[in-house]
Amino acid sequence: xxxxxxxxxxxxxxxAVLWPAFLGAALADAVLFTLIxxxxxxxxxxxxxxxxLMAYTVGFFGFWLLIAAxxxxxxxxxxxxxxxxxxxxxxxx
Amino acid sequence: xxxxxxxxxxxxxxxxxxxIYPKSVSGRFARLRVFTxxxxxxxxxxxxxxxxxxxxxxLFDLVERKFYIFGWIFWPQDVLYLAFIxxxxxxxxxxxxxxxxxVFCGYACxxxxxxEIFMWVERWFEGDRAARMKLDRGxxxxxxxxxxxxxxxxxxxxxxxxxxxxxxxxxxIRDLAVKVTTLSTGPWETFWILFYGFAxxxxxxxxxxxxxxxxxxxxxxxxxxxxxxTMIVTYDAARGEPRGSRKKGVDPASAGLxxxxxxxxxxxxxxxxxxxxxxxxxxxxxxxxxxxxxxxVMDKLNYPRGLVRYATENAIEKQWGWREVRxxxxxPRIMIYGVVLVLLVGGLLSSLVLRNPLxxxxxxxxxxxxREVEGQWIENVYRLNVMNASEAAHxxxxxxxxxxxARLDRGGLIAVDAASxxxxxxxxxVPVGALSPGTHPLQLIIESEAGGAPLAVREKSTFMVPx
Numbered sequence: 001x002x003x004x005x006x007x008x009x010x011x012x013x014x015x016a017v018l019w020p021a022f023l024g025a026a027l028a029d030a031v032l033f034t035l036i037x038x039x040x041x042x043x044x045x046x047x048x049x050x051x052x053l054m055a056y057t058v059g060f061f062g063f064w065l066l067i068a069a070x071x072x073x074x075x076x077x078x079x080x081x082x083x084x085x086x087x088x089x090x091x092x093x
Numbered sequence: 094x095x096x097x098x099x100x101x102x103x104x105x106x107x108x109x110x111x112x113i114y115p116k117s118v119s120g121r122f123a124r125l126r127v128f129t130x131x132x133x134x135x136x137x138x139x140x141x142x143x144x145x146x147x148x149x150x151x152l153f154d155l156v157e158r159k160f161y162i163f164g165w166i167f168w169p170q171d172v173l174y175l176a177f178i179x180x181x182x183x184x185x186x187x188x189x190x191x192x193x194x195x196v197f198c199g200y201a202c203x204x205x206x207x208x209e210i211f212m213w214v215e216r217w218f219e220g221d222r223a224a225r226m227k228l229d230r231g232x233x234x235x236x237x238x239x240x241x242x243x244x245x246x247x248x249x250x251x252x253x254x255x256x257x258x259x260x261x262x263x264x265x266i267r268d269l270a271v272k273v274t275t276l277s278t279g280p281w282e283t284f285w286i287l288f289y290g291f292a293x294x295x296x297x298x299x300x301x302x303x304x305x306x307x308x309x310x311x312x313x314x315x316x317x318x319x320x321x322x323t324m325i326v327t328y329d330a331a332r333g334e335p336r337g338s339r340k341k342g343v344d345p346a347s348a349g350l351x352x353x354x355x356x357x358x359x360x361x362x363x364x365x366x367x368x369x370x371x372x373x374x375x376x377x378x379x380x381x382x383x384x385x386x387x388x389x390v391m392d393k394l395n396y397p398r399g400l401v402r403y404a405t406e407n408a409i410e411k412q413w414g415w416r417e418v419r420x421x422x423x424x425p426r427i428m429i430y431g432v433v434l435v436l437l438v439g440g441l442l443s444s445l446v447l448r449n450p451l452x453x454x455x456x457x458x459x460x461x462x463x464r465e466v467e468g469q470w471i472e473n474v475y476r477l478n479v480m481n482a483s484e485a486a487h488x489x490x491x492x493x494x495x496x497x498x499a500r501l502d503r504g505g506l507i508a509v510d511a512a513s514x515x516x517x518x519x520x521x522x523v524p525v526g527a528l529s530p531g532t533h534p535l536q537l538i539i540e541s542e543a544g545g546a547p548l549a550v551r552e553k554s555t556f557m558v559p560x
């Protein structure tokens with residue numbers, strides 16, 4: 001379903017999704033690695049080795065992806081036309 | 094539906110973002126911006142190189158998990174201070190915004206600052222507004238190639254330097270510089286330099302005002318902080334209207350005109366592409382470029398300056414002078430913001446001053462729980478993580494309190510260097526039969542031995558007696 005027409009350029013939509021998610025990811029990454037020292041963690045029970053900088057980076061981009069997906073979903077739900085949902089009991093003519 | 098079968102219409106879902114070509118401007122506020130820009134960038138690019146007690150003065154060492162801000166050393170456990178600083182920054186922004194509008198946007202926001210610097214480079218290679226528009230319209234010639242290419246080359250160099258400096262706040266910058274010159278930076282350092290550089294290049298070179306218009310939350314909630322006594326960049330419509338062109342020397346009153354000559358320069362210089370004469374708009378970043386350019390036009394016409402000026406809504410409406418505007422600065426909103434700000438700053442400073450530079454985490458050793466030794470003692474083992482935020486090395490003596498007959502069996506001394514951490518293990522023993530089975534509160538006291546300022550920390554833990 002396409003979004004509704006808007007007076008904003010397409011980049012505004014990308015910005016609205018990516019930028020708040022970027023801020024959220026920075027905060028989440030900071031909080032997570034304040035509580036957890038990546039050097040002390042056995043990732044995947046020791047099968048995966050992550051250097052601290054890699055752990056911070058992977059954490060940041062993981063959060064960014066996750067929060068951006070959530071932001072995008074919110075935006076998409078909000079922008080989708082909210083017509084009558086099709087109902088099997090009352091078929092349209 | 095059947096009747097309108099052939100009708101169809103293309104609906105554009107998005108408006109195209111027109112490229113904005115701000116005209117360069119000179120004047121009081123442009124000079125002020127150059128000044129604030131130099132100061133903020135001197136701090137950003139310079140501070141990373143400053144040394145303090147033989148180490149980088151400001152460094153958030155992510156690998157060592159230690160944060161240095163001049164004489165202060167923080168560990169991740171001190172994250173509360175970071176929260177404090179963020180809250181103070183937010184309140185400072187509210188306070189300043191309520192008084193003076195979006196001065197942060199106009200003079201200090203990195204988005205504005207980097208856009209401005211990038212525009213200097215752009216102007217140097219491609220000329221001012223008209224020349225840039227002509228160049229963009231024209232075909233790709235050798236000259237266009239070198240002008241565009243040169244601009245991007247300088248932009249990319251500046252962006253990379255910015256990325257390098259950014260990473261230099263999280264990993265020691267002098268080591269990083271050596272690694273960069275020998276092309277031996279680690280993969281993640283390289284990644285972050287390139288990523289931050291790319292973001293700088295994209296934001297300051299291309300996104301520009303769109304970041305302020307569509308991405309910045311502050312622009313949207315500014316109306317919450319504004320009131321009718323907030324200083325904003327405004328057009329004095331009562332004086333300016335009706336606008337219109339006129340011959341030089343014509344008295345506007347006799348021609349039935351206001352002071353605005355409708356030269357549209359205020360629109361041409363605007364970095365967000367708005368017309369300030371339409372009133373306060375959320376796109377306005379308070380950069381005052383329109384004030385500077387309008388003042389220059391007023392000077393040429395021998396009209397008084399300030400047709401576009403910093404003023405409050407009340408001042409424009411009631412024709413107030415500076416005295417009345419100043420008298421309205423102190424109002425309940427400002428006083429509340431001010432008091433909260435003073436309390437927060439006071440709280441942070443006193444907590445920093447009174448902070449015990451010694452911090453100890455006591456962790457009961459999970460592998461070696463309580464056990465009976467030599468048939469006469471119950472022993473519990475504790476791991477101590479000591480963080481020394483002072484500039485002196487310490488030898489720390491551990492003792493135990495709270496349980497009669499408890500004594501330290503081994504590990505009573507821990508040495509910790511200046512501004513670093515150390516860990517040690519201590520074993521506490523209690524005679525068999527002295528305590529009932531179960532857990533009992535106990536305190537571990539960690540004190541510095543003679544020499545230097547005495548430090549002491551008392552940590553609670555528990556002693557466990559098995560059944």
